[in-house]
Amino acid sequence: MKKLLSLIFIFSTFHLLAQKSLLLLKTGSSIKPDIEKVARDYYDHFDNIKGEKISESESTIEYQSKIIPAGSLESTITQIKSLHNVYSWQTTLLKTDDYEKAVEKYKQIFHQLNGSNFKIQENQSWKFEGLYDTPDDARSFASSILEPNVSDKVFQRLKIEIALNYNMPNWTVKVMVYEKENDADIRPSEKTGSF
Structure with a gap:
C-alpha cells in the first residue's frame, strides 16, 4: 500500500510539473519589463541602453541595444541626425x-x-493604450x-508600436519605441492658411 501511495504521489508530482512547464512554454515570458526599461530611457536618448555603434550614414547612426x-x-537603436536628434528603438521578435x-x-x-502601466518619469506610472489593428492577409502590414x-x-x-509586416518571403513582428508628433499638431492650420 505504501508503495502504491508513493508511486501515485511521484506520478502526480511529475504530472503537475509537466503541466506547469507546458503552460510556461505556451505563454512565454512577458516583454513588458523590457519595454518599460526602454520607454523609461527614451527621454535620455536611450543613453543607458545604447550599446556599440553598428553603422553610420549621413543621416543616421545605428547602435546595438543593451x-x-x-x-x-x-x-537596435537608431539616431536620425538633424537639428534635433531623433531616436527610436526597435526589436524583431519573429520572422516566419x-x-x-x-x-x-x-x-x-x-x-x-x-493597458499596461509603465513607470516613466520620477516614478510616475503611465498607462499605455491603443486600438488593435486586426491583421488581414490581403494587407502586407498591421500596426x-x-x-x-x-x-x-x-x-x-x-x-x-507593435507591427506585423510582410517582406517576401517572411512575416516579421516588431516592437518599436519612438517619439511622434500628433498629426493635428504638425498639419497646416486651416484658420490661418499657414503651411
Whole structure:
C-alpha cells in the first residue's frame, strides 16, 4: 500500500510539473519589463541602453541595444541626425513564412502591452493604450500604436508600436519605441492658411 501511495504521489508530482512547464512554454515570458526599461530611457536618448555603434550614414547612426527581450532576433537603436536628434528603438521578435504564427505573436504582444502601466518619469506610472489593428492577409502590414494616457502634449509624443509586416518571403513582428508628433499638431492650420 505504501508503495502504491508513493508511486501515485511521484506520478502526480511529475504530472503537475509537466503541466506547469507546458503552460510556461505556451505563454512565454512577458516583454513588458523590457519595454518599460526602454520607454523609461527614451527621454535620455536611450543613453543607458545604447550599446556599440553598428553603422553610420549621413543621416543616421545605428547602435546595438543593451536591452534584448527574451526570444528577440535583434534589438537596435537608431539616431536620425538633424537639428534635433531623433531616436527610436526597435526589436524583431519573429520572422516566419507562417502567417498564422506571425498573427498569433502580434496579438500576444499587443495583449501583453496594451493597458499596461509603465513607470516613466520620477516614478510616475503611465498607462499605455491603443486600438488593435486586426491583421488581414490581403494587407502586407498591421500596426497597433499605444500611447500614454497623460495630459502633457510633450509626453503624449512617446509611442509604443507593435507591427506585423510582410517582406517576401517572411512575416516579421516588431516592437518599436519612438517619439511622434500628433498629426493635428504638425498639419497646416486651416484658420490661418499657414503651411
